[in-house]
Amino acid sequence: MKPAIDHAMPQSLIREPSAAEKRSKTWRTMKRFLPLYLLFLPVLIYYAVFHYAPMTGVVIAFKQYTFMDGIFGSRWAGLTHFRRFIESGDFWVIFRNTLVLAFYRILFGFPAPILFALLIHEMRFTKWKRFFQTVSYLPHFVSWVVVYALMYNLFSESGLINLLLKSSIGHTLEFLSSTEYYRMMFVGSAIWKEIGWGAIIFLAALTRVDPDMIEASAIDGANRWQRLWHITLPSIRSVISIMFVLSLGGILSVSFEQTLVMINPQVAPVAEVIDYYVYRIGLLNTNNYSYATAVGLFRSVIALALVLIANFVSKKLDEEGAIW
Template sequence: MRNFSLYLFLAPAVILTIIFKYVPMYGSIIAFKDFSPMKGILGSNWVGFEHFIRFLSSPNFYEIFMNTLKLSFYGLILGFPVPIILALMLNQVRRKSIKKNMQLILYAPNFISVVVITGMLFIFLSPNGAVNSILGFFMNKPISFMTEPEYFMSVYIISGIWQGAGWASIIYIAALANVDPSLHEAATIDGASLLRRIWHIDLPALKPVMAVLFILAAGGIMAIGFEKAYLMQTTMNITASEIIPTYVYKIGLQAGDYAYSTAIGLFNSVINVIMLVIVNVIVKRLNEGEGLY
């Protein structure tokens, strides 16, 4: 009862989590049934793992699975260090006015709609766009970035890093704010260079935060959003842009095969949970027993 007020503050988050995260888990039963909207979830017949087998044995399973894994994996590996580097760079800016303006510029892309971002990509990367106008000085033929499959992954990942890196650096900037300035002053007096101070003072302070965020990012490695991939998708680049979320959207909402699409989504979630457990164990061993849980 002494902590009643604290539990009261926590209650809305717990209630929302139960309603929007745990209650919908009941719908996962559809993945094991021949679901019919007329019969409902309980009235539909059980089919076991039929939908999972159907997906794993489908001709395009390997292509869809590998596209999802590549986009997520390379996005994590290439995108994870960028917010850390930005935070370390911003931490070295001493003039508050310049620092605030730089943060505003870096954070702004996060608030641009995915639809607008995709539209900008089609405009700038079109054969007559700004990028091809610059490349025209070095190449005779324009590159169709948005239709050729080999460029889809690069455009997707680079644009994602540009959009989210600044906003993702906020947590690291907050962690660096807790570093005692006297440590840098003492290191400077001892003759330590800027890189030495960053390596021995700033990075150790970021280490716990980096471990937790990396585990969470790796745990959601297959939980890539479908909006951007779907908007960037064309008939020409579909071999590289078709991923599990876009496939689920087409099968579930467009084709109306709810049971099959639920099975695919559940398969995707199981992969995420397995990755979360594995990465957490690895990080705990490398980080002196400190992990997500």
């Protein structure tokens, strides 16, 4: 009986590819995907010009910036502007308002598209699915000025809702000019505007749910709620986790456009957030660019820390639920 021949090559005989061969292989791979790179090029240019290049201006947060001296010629100020913001009487009020509104948007606004996507997914008639999905994401393309105009016609003192309240309970409610109702109106209008657009991602994720598992569980006697809880939601858990981590990146960037159109002197104590404060201090006041940049940088650093922590926790809980 002949001994079996070992075809495995000795490790010493395996030749490492040269640098020229590696470059040639890389170029062949890039040439193969060249059309995709060309499609990506406008996106790359956009982010390079409008997102990364302006980041050099962050240095004015550490300087006493003046227009005549320029960004790099202005006098160095160190952490003066950061201390000024933290020690000011506005800090805790603005920071609290930002956290409260951001918390409400996460608590009520984040689950809303998921629940809406599940409701759409459970509908049996395809035509109704398409109709409700189309109608729901159209408000995303409407500006906040138009949205607030609709809110004013509905919730102002002479609006439709108050006319109905006056005829039923005898008095009106100050929905748009009361600190008691501002947060409810703020979060509710944001949910109404973005719920359909946010549901698109979750509807796409729901296509991954295995219909055979749904059918098998139904045969085994599982009701619709049990199928939803034990099969559908676990199937999109990684997508939910990633979207939650991404949403934390903007937790302190409470919609500036929405705040700008909804704020008024009556609700300012609970409505002014960091983004609006930067606009008011940096643009409406004179020569406060360094201070406003420092406040914006402070917000960005806190948001980055939250994203890193959330991503770390998500990765520990679910390997597929992290961004990196």
